[in-house]
Amino acid sequence: MxxxxxxxxxxxxxxxxxxxxxxxxxxxxxxxxxxxxxxxxxxxxxxxxxxxxxxxxxxxxxxxxxxxxxxxxxxxxxxxxxxxxxxxxxxxxxxxxxxxxxxxxxxxxxxxxxxxxxxxxxxxxxxxxxxxxGIFSGRNGTKKDSLDIVKSEGLRSFSVADELIKWAKLKEDGHITEQEFDDVRKKLLQKN
Incomplete structure (x- = not known):
């Protein structure tokens, strides 16, 4: 309760x-x-x-x-x-x-x-x-444990290599962390 x-x-x-x-x-x-x-x-x-x-x-x-x-x-x-x-x-x-x-x-x-x-x-x-x-909240405000990192999951075809290159570039530029890159890499490699 x-x-x-x-x-x-x-x-x-x-x-x-x-x-x-x-x-x-x-x-x-x-x-x-x-x-x-x-x-x-x-x-x-x-x-x-x-x-x-x-x-x-x-x-x-x-x-x-x-x-x-x-x-x-x-x-x-x-x-x-x-x-x-x-x-x-x-x-x-x-x-x-x-x-x-x-x-x-x-x-x-x-x-x-x-x-x-x-x-x-x-x-x-x-x-x-x-x-x-919060007091007046009717919805659960906790975030999901697994975030939908790869937004292209709904698309039918995509190149895993191209996606990995894009995410590696984001990591090199400092936009994402090493941990986020590893999570995306695991997720992309599990799809194929």
């Missing part, structure tokens, strides 16, 4: 995650977490190792925990401030302050849930495929 392309359901989850994270990027607070994920994807594609993406998601979660800690401290600060101001205590102001702090608490928690369920879990279930071919 890990070396198969992502299903349309998994691709939809990733697209929904991207659409849900766009507003936070628009309001600037989501730029750094998005950069973590983009860098993880870039490094995964470059080295073909899925662990880079897992590390990026882990760093994303740690960075998103900062507002959670801040909102908890802010909530405590709001409560302490309004409780000790007995002369002007207004429960509505306390409720507004706690509502704002709870918003700063729930949005990062929602982001942690979304990155885990809508981004990492679909990619992790297809880790080998994603590392080798």
């Amino acid at each position: 890990t070396n198969q392309p992502l299903s349309s359901n998994d691709l939809t989850k990733i697209l929904i995650f991207i659409l849900l994270i766009l507003p936070s990027i628009f309001f600037v607070v989501g730029i750094i977490p998005a950069l973590f994920l983009a860098f993880g994807i870039f490094m995964m594609k470059k080295s073909k190792d899925f662990s880079h993406l897992e590390t990026a998601v882990r760093n994303y979660k740690y960075y998103v925990l900062i507002p959670i800690v801040g909102s908890i401290l802010g909530s405590l600060g709001v409560v302490v401030f309004w409780v000790f101001r007995i002369d002007r205590f207004d429960s509505q102001d306390l409720a507004i302050g706690l509502a704002i702090c709870s918003g700063f608490f729930t949005i990062p928690l929602l982001h942690i849930f979304l990155v885990k369920k809508l981004f990492l879990s679909p990619l992790k279930s297809h880790a080998d495929w994603v590392a080798e071919n």
Whole structure:
């Protein structure tokens, strides 16, 4: 299962995650977490190792925990401030302050849930495929082991000697390597 392309359901989850994270990027607070994920994807594609993406998601979660800690401290600060101001205590102001702090608490928690369920879990279930071919690739990107070096294979008649002379000239001019020349020579001599 890990070396198969992502299903349309998994691709939809990733697209929904991207659409849900766009507003936070628009309001600037989501730029750094998005950069973590983009860098993880870039490094995964470059080295073909899925662990880079897992590390990026882990760093994303740690960075998103900062507002959670801040909102908890802010909530405590709001409560302490309004409780000790007995002369002007207004429960509505306390409720507004706690509502704002709870918003700063729930949005990062929602982001942690979304990155885990809508981004990492679909990619992790297809880790080998994603590392080798990319996220939105439906086709296998690996190259064939035996390349079709001699393009004249489809032609009915050709002179093996003429082909060898052409390939030797390419080798002498430095256009192909010794290994490529040997592969072509073996292929041409096997045909006859």
